[in-house]
Amino acid sequence: MASSSSSSLSRVVVKSSDNNLFVVNKKVASQSQLLKQCIDNMEEKGTNDVILIPLSNVTSNILTLVLEYCEKHADFADDDNNNQELKQWDHEFLKKFDYATLNSLTMAADYMVTKSLLNLCCQFIADSIKDLTVQQIRQIFDIKNDFTPQEEADIKNENAWAFR
Amino acid sequence: MENMDSLFDAILICILSLLPTKVTARTSVLSKRWQNLWTRVIAVEFELTTLLYYESSDITYIILREKSFDSIAMLIKSCLLLETLKMTLEFLCFSQRISIVAPNLKSLSLIMVNIMEKHQVIIDAPKLIYLFLVDRGSARGLDADDFVGNVSKLFVKLSSVREFHLESNVKIFSYMHSVNSLQLFGNLSYATTTLTRRSGVIDFLLFLQIAPNLKEVSVTLNYEECNPLADITQSVVVVPEFLLNNLECVNITGLYLGGLYLEECNCFK
Incomplete structure (x- = not known):
């Protein structure tokens, strides 16, 4: 029953490498070019089902962090990029992690094509x-x-x- | 959890590109993988210990008072992707040479201090587009043949240069002409120079012959001697006709006799 009005997805399910499922709303997922591409492809096909995107390179604890970042940035998506509050948040966000986590986060950001997070990690x-x-x-x-x-x-x- | 070595080269290079070059160069001893990573950063910035001139710039700036330029030449050579290089060379010893071999270099600013007969600068940069040369504080009146011979190699493979700035009281121009490759500066469209010697005008006009596509010329005359009018009238004859077709703009700023120069400029236009 794929009509054009209902072919727009509102949520996707993302699966981590250790098989945990995360329900992510579309606006948040779009912060990752990889997820966005998957969503766009499915919408083009006019599919109605909730899609499952497996991320074989990202563990659940790292995925949680990436999604936390995406969620925050989705909230600010309509603002200009130089939002001071967001910058402050970015800094506090990364400060919490040890270097091993930071490395994993950097890799995940690269894999999921979340450019702003990748840049942030590199700078940090x-x-x-x-x-x-x-x-x-x-x-x-x-x-x-x-x-x-x-x-x-x-x-x-x-x-x-x-x-x- | 991952360690830093699990990151891809591209990411590590991205991290390195955010650091001052001196810091990135130190990473060469971290491990074999890191040894050459830092040389793949495109734009580099040098933090210097002996600061002679300082310009805020996010691109490379090297000031050298080394006894030997070998290490720096090797460094430049190992930076295969280098596109922008600014450096000041201060020659201290009597006989020094430096070769700048950079296959991807697009912009080069070179300030030479105390260049003398025995010094050699060799630029081999086939993709160079912008060349800025200043020779500061050279021995006054130096035009010995062997100097010219030594500077000779300065000008190889520069045919893609489009902008050229030269400040020198050495007869580099006359040499460039005698180097006999008519198209040496075949793509040059914009040139600025400061002439400090009387014979400079003729040399410069000769130089124009090897830059057939020149569109804009800016000359500042800075003589200490007086009226070089004789030179310039004589040299108008030298200007080849094909040059007139392309030349769109001539700017001549002289210390003396500004009006007369402008009159001659009309001949160009």
Whole structure:
């Protein structure tokens, strides 16, 4: 019974990699280009059923966070982008997480094509790296040093200007 | 939970592009994966320890007082995607050379301080569109042949340059003409220069011959000597006719005899 008036979806169901289901309203889902694309495709086909979108790369706790972000930003979708309140919220939002969560969130934002969240995460990570030493960056972001001491010294030497 | 190494290269590069270049260069020692990541950032900004000139700019700015430019040349060479480069080179030693090899470079501003005979600057940037050269504080009156010979290699593969600015009291123009590639600046449409020597006018007119598509020229004459009128009347003859077809605008600002210059300009138009 697909008539043109009822082919517009109001909600979608998103499934996380650990098989939890999230009901998301369309405006919120549209913050993610990936979900938006799925919705648009289904609407074009004129389908009436609630669609299920499986996200095999995103766990439920990360998906919860992405959706929290999308929900907030959907509320402000009609405002201009420079809303101070929203910026403040963004900052507080990211401040809560440890770096492992931040990395996962960044990956999820990339996968779900939520550009503003991706940019936000990149900026946040860049800001945190800025004043750290190499050893601190390795520690905090859990990067394994696979150089021999000699190799490391050689590279340091090659870019000596950066280490002064 | 994921660690940072699970992020894609593209995301890491995006993060690096938000950092000052000095910080990104340090990430080269993090691990093998990170070693060359930072060189894939398109626009870089250098934070400098020896600040001679400062301009607020979100693009690359390097000021060098190094004894050797080798490390910096290597650095530029490793930045394959670099599009904008601004640098000030201060030559301290008697014999120094730097080569700027940048396959994707589109804009280059180069301020050279204390350039002398034995110094060599080589620019190999086939995609260069905007070139800004200033030679500040060169030995006055320097026009030795070997200098010209050395600067020679400065001008290779510049045929895509569309905007060119040159400030120099060295006879670079006359060299450029003698380099014998008629189309060296085949795409040049806008040129500005400051001439500080009498013979500069002739050299510059010779230079015009290798820039057949020039549309706009801006010349500032800054002589300490007086009336160079003789030069200019003589040189009008040199201007090739094909140039007149394309030239749309000539701006000449002279310290003396402004009126007379303008009169000559009419010949161009």
